[in-house]
Amino acid sequence: MAIAELGPVVLDCPDPRALAGFYAEVLGATAEGDDEWTDLKVPGGRDLAFQAAPGFVPPKWPSAEHSQQFHLDLLVKDLDAAEEAVLALGAKVLDADDRSRSFRVYADPAGHPFCLCAC
Template structure:
């Protein structure tokens, strides 16, 4: 028997509303709240929350001396199309060496790594 249930995944960032808006464009859903804590209600999925973190330092990827801390794997049908979309929204590619794999790594506008994965 589980001791707890997962409530929400929270991402620290400098601007919760802006980062929630980025992920709302990527995943769909509705942004709720404002200020230091903003929620993204994703249809049929786990909600994400965004918390203001003054002095936020983005994780380094890849770097043996710095952990990426966490990342999101987002499944897509078409990697090229999804890539064009996330780049237009402000994501930055982190790994462009091997385009033949079924996944690609990016940083969101606050620097958190995430992957687009072909389903």
């Protein structure tokens, strides 16, 4: 018997509404909340939440001193098209040079690493 049920994955960030808006566009989700906390309802997936964190310092990838601690894997059918779309929304490339791999690494607008993974 489980002790608990997993709730939403929560990302600290400087602007919850803005970061939720980024992921809402990427995942086709809906965002609802305020400047302190915003929930993202992801169709057919795990919900995300974004929490205001004063003094937020984004992780660096790869870095032992500013460890990412976790990242999101986002499954896509077309890596090139998905890359173009997330870059237009404000993502930054961290590691996408090896086009033979089935994944590419980016940072969201707040600096959290995420991967686009071919499915």
